[in-house]
Amino acid sequence: MTARTDLAKIPVTIVTGFLGAGKTTLIRHLMTNPQGRRLAVLVNEFGTLGVDGDILKSCADENCPAENILELANGCICCTVADDFIPAVERLMALPQRPDHILIETSGLALPKPLLKAFDWPSIRSRITVDGVIALADAEAVAEGRFAPDPVAVDAQRLADDSLDHDTPLAEVFEDQLSCADIVLLSKADLVDEACLDRARAAIAGIAPRPLPILPMRDGLIDPQVILGVGAAAEDDLGARPSHHDGHDDHEHEDFDSVVIDLPEIAEPEALAEAVRTLAREQHILRVKGYVAISGKPMRMLLQAVGERVRAQYDRPWGTQARQTRLVVIAEHDHVDAGAIHAVLAGQAARQG
Numbered sequence: 080m081t082a083r084t085d086l087a088k089i090p091v092t093i094v095t096g097f098l099g100a101g102k103t104t105l106i107r108h109l110m111t112n113p114q115g116r117r118l119a120v121l122v123n124e125f126g127t128l129g130v131d132g133d134i135l136k137s138c139a140d141e142n143c144p145a146e147n148i149l150e151l152a153n154g155c156i157c158c159t160v161a162d163d164f165i166p167a168v169e170r171l172m173a174l175p176q177r178p179d180h181i182l183i184e185t186s187g188l189a190l191p192k193p194l195l196k197a198f199d200w201p202s203i204r205s206r207i208t209v210d211g212v213i214a215l216a217d218a219e220a221v222a223e224g225r226f227a228p229d230p231v232a233v234d235a236q237r238l239a240d241d242s243l244d245h246d247t248p249l250a251e252v253f254e255d256q257l258s259c260a261d262i263v264l265l266s267k268a269d270l271v272d273e274a275c276l277d278r279a280r281a282a283i284a285g286i287a288p289r290p291l292p293i294l295p296m297r298d299g300l301i302d303p304q305v306i307l308g309v310g311a312a313a314e315d316d317l318g319a320r321p322s323h324h325d326g327h328d329d330h331e332h333e334d335f336d337s338v339v340i341d342l343p344e345i346a347e348p349e350a351l352a353e354a355v356r357t358l359a360r361e362q363h364i365l366r367v368k369g370y371v372a373i374s375g376k377p378m379r380m381l382l383q384a385v386g387e388r389v390r391a392q393y394d395r396p397w398g399t400q401a402r403q404t405r406l407v408v409i410a411e412h413d414h415v416d417a418g419a420i421h422a423v424l425a426g427q428a429a430r431q432g
Contacts, residue, residue, distance in 0.1 A: 088208040089172060091181045092307060093194060095256045096215030097249075098187030098366040098409065099385030101266035104299030105215065106184050114303050119147040119171040119178035123186045147171070147178060165200050172206060180210070180307060187366065187409075188252060191259035192322040198314035211309030212320075214260035216253075217385070218268050218295065222278040251323045257287050259320045261311045268295035288321055336415040340424055342404040344372040348380060352389040354424050359387045362410065362419060369406035372397070382406065 094102045103122075110118060149167050171181055185191065191212050198209055257263065265279050280293045294301065313320070345351050351371060358364040367384040371391070378393035379400075408420050 088206060089178060089181060090208055090210035090308070090310075091183060091198075092210050092309075093183045093185065093191055093212045093313075094215065095185045095189065095191045095212060095259070096187065096266070097217065097220075097253055097256070099383070099388075100187070100215035100217050101296070101299050102184050102187075102215055105213075105264070105266075105296070105301070106182050108299055108301070109182060109303055109307070112303050113180075114307060116179040116307070117147075117176060118180055118182060119149075119174065120182045120184070121149050121151065121167055121171065122184040123151045123189065147174060164194065164197055165203065168203055168207065172203070181207075190252065190255045190322060192255065192317070192320060195259065195314050195317060195320065204314075209311060209313035211261040211306065211311045212259050212313055213306050214256045214263045215266045215296070216257070216263060216279070216283060218265040218271050218276055218279045221265070221282050222271065222275040224282070254286055255322045257283060257291075258322060259313070260287070260291055261309055261313065262306055263287070263291050263293045264296040264301060264306075265293060266296050266299070269297040289319060337407055337409045338415055338417045338420060339369075340406045340408060340417075340421050342406070342424060344374045344402060345404055346374045348373055348391055351382070351424070352384075352391065354426075355382070355384045355389050356387045358408070358420060358423055359384070362416065362423070364408055364410045364420070366409040367406055369404070371404045371406075372402040 094105060096102050106120060106122075110120070149170060151163050151167060168181070171178060183194070185194070191214075195209060195212070198204060198207060263283055265276060265283075268276060271279075276295055283291070283293055294305065348371065355364075355367050358367070365386070367382065367389075369382060371380040371382050373380050376393070377396050379395060379397050379402075380391050381394045382389065382391045384390070406424070408415075
């Protein structure tokens, strides 16, 4: 690596992808393998409970100290460019030790193109450039036809989950993320076979407006040299990155909503996981993430779920932090019923004894 001079633009990598595609896991990997770069991270979450930012701060080190990690919660940065995104980028560029590379993790509902347009903002355009847009896509989900424009594939998927439809906003988000990408990473490739990966590649190729590298990512790992230093200058190439929202000044996220659920300590983690699966089946919940206090355990448990796929791990001691179970639940707007969601989670907890 050669050192970045003060006159050079700071490269930025935008990591986008649908809810639960593995964006935070990828950025953690890049933070621990910086390839000689001093990194800074800007993470955006949908909802008020900052889980991803907390995860990344727990990985801070000399290459990416805690003060280099900024979190923007409860507001999509593609909709709040002037108020939130630009000031946050300016804060990172004003750090005493300027970063060599900035990583931006968008929320799962964000559209990348408004961010690309923001790099023409007068206060930053001469000092920063989009090195590349990396889109993550869940290999298994894509292979099963979710968000594909092929009506046959959509009909087949609807048989399994009638909440999905190729004309829903979810499909538009997915397609816009692929349209802006320089590289697509098929996440969770370790959970599928080669035939499944081939189907996912074909589905993405059918959606993308131009040929794109489509690479499998196993266990959240990819060689950083592949995705850092792309040199795309994507802000200068907007015409090749079409969006469903081209010609509109903004877009809305009223189709999605989130609610934070507070619960007491949990005795049986698997009972809570089953409650989350119940929500996915019966209330069409898209995403659940947060921290769980397990009775008798000094470590807090990080819980993350995409649909019925639930993953949990103990990440660090509670220390002086209050032992409390807090989960953020994300769903399409019409399916967010805070009372019903709390009833399922609290009821499952009450039945543990």
